[in-house]
Amino acid sequence: MKNTVAILEKPGKMIIKDVAVPEPKDHEVLIKVGDVGICGSDVHGFQHGPYIPPKDPNQTIGLGHEVAGIVEKIGKDVTNFKIGDRVCIEPGIPCYKCEFCMEGHYNVCPDVDFMATQPNYKGALTNYLAHPADMTYHLPDNMSIVEGALVEPAAVGIHAAEMAGDLLGKKVVILGSGCIGLMTVQSTKLMGASEIVVIDVLENRLKKAKELGATAIFDGRDGELVDKVKAVVGEYGADVVFETAGAIPTAKMALQLVKRRGKVMVVGTIPGDTPIDFLKINREVSIQTVFRYANDYPKTISMISKGDFDVLSMADKYFDYKDTQEAFEFSVNNKSDLIKGVIRVAKLD
Known part of the structure; x- marks a missing residue:
């Protein structure tokens, strides 16, 4: 050999x-x-x-x-x-x-x-x-x-969705529709989210997000983005916002889109210092980082094998x-x- x-x-x-x-x-x-x-x-x-x-x-x-x-x-x-x-x-x-x-x-x-x-x-x-x-x-x-x-990136998306807790009937926003964002789209759909809004700047990825279960997609460069997203998820914002792009601008955007007592799940690897405007989240908003996965491979393999996860x-x-x-x-x-x-x-x- x-x-x-x-x-x-x-x-x-x-x-x-x-x-x-x-x-x-x-x-x-x-x-x-x-x-x-x-x-x-x-x-x-x-x-x-x-x-x-x-x-x-x-x-x-x-x-x-x-x-x-x-x-x-x-x-x-x-x-x-x-x-x-x-x-x-x-x-x-x-x-x-x-x-x-x-x-x-x-x-x-x-x-x-x-x-x-x-x-x-x-x-x-x-x-x-x-x-x-x-x-x-x-x-x-x-x-x-x-x-x-x-299976590896799919497990990341599944772990992120599970860490967010009960998503049945919840409204979520996913910032970034690269591979991990798309895995998170599918994971939140399987967990019963009622609205899945995906934001990105690349048309091909937004189109794929729609194919995989996003209920609404938006171009992240839209100047009226926050208002348009809230028209879908409600005037107070989303129950859960997943940051999967790993970028400071999307981390900041997450704080504009999460509702009071909502959750921000930081899935992406964000380099450098990310300023947080605590005035935007001092209404009992939770910020949770997500790191890889643990004990998720068996269920991930099973879901892919059964056709529940593409x-x-x-x-x-x-x-x-x-x-x-x-x-x-x-x-x-x-x-x-x-x-x-x-x-x-x-x-x-």
Whole structure:
């Protein structure tokens, strides 16, 4: 077997180099990688380097964490997988010892080893990767490998909607209709939201939001936006506002659209300082950050398998592994023509 890995040589430049095939530890499986989704954090990493730069300037930086493939080899203590199984993975490896892990909130483990970020910056853009069996999941026969790769962003949307609490009959606004915003659209619809308003500046993404369940869509550049949104959700604003764009302007906009005693769910990764006008929210508004997911993969896989959750139609551009550089350049320069890019390391189904 030959193995290679795509690494970030410098911001804006990916290279593919030869590396050894990893040997799975006793509790790990070796996975032949099929499809890898391109996340917004990957695009940011390609342009600027990781959100959290490594302490060692010589650290090798990999990208990609939305991944599925086929089991190639198993460690001696692994009993629930066999060679040839189709699988996807949770890309974070928690410590299993801290108070957060022990409480079941392993997503906020301070020592989690998450792919393409600290501490090891190991990316999924490789032919073979080793991963703990307890963070690996079987794919049902009716799910494709690419659907398996997109379980990861779907789980983010599901976790965000669940953290918002009871949404039955509630009116929600989703700021941003990139991949995570679209996953949140579907999650809030499944949880019974009565109105789902989506705001973005890209027509292709707004159109997809409408297809997936948004009841109203608006261009974020509209000067009368707040009034138009409140005409849909009510004069006091929305029960819940999800910020999924990861931008300071949308974070500020959320405060204009949430009602008294409502909730703002910050799902996007917002860089820098975000000023908060507390006069706008000092009517018992709750601001809740959302970080990845925890214990959400089984239900996410089940919903995709049953057809309740559509991830496949979002994957609208595929790239060969050898064209990884082109894939990231396209993702940066063609956002109006792209919803979700996927890098096909190997065609496995």
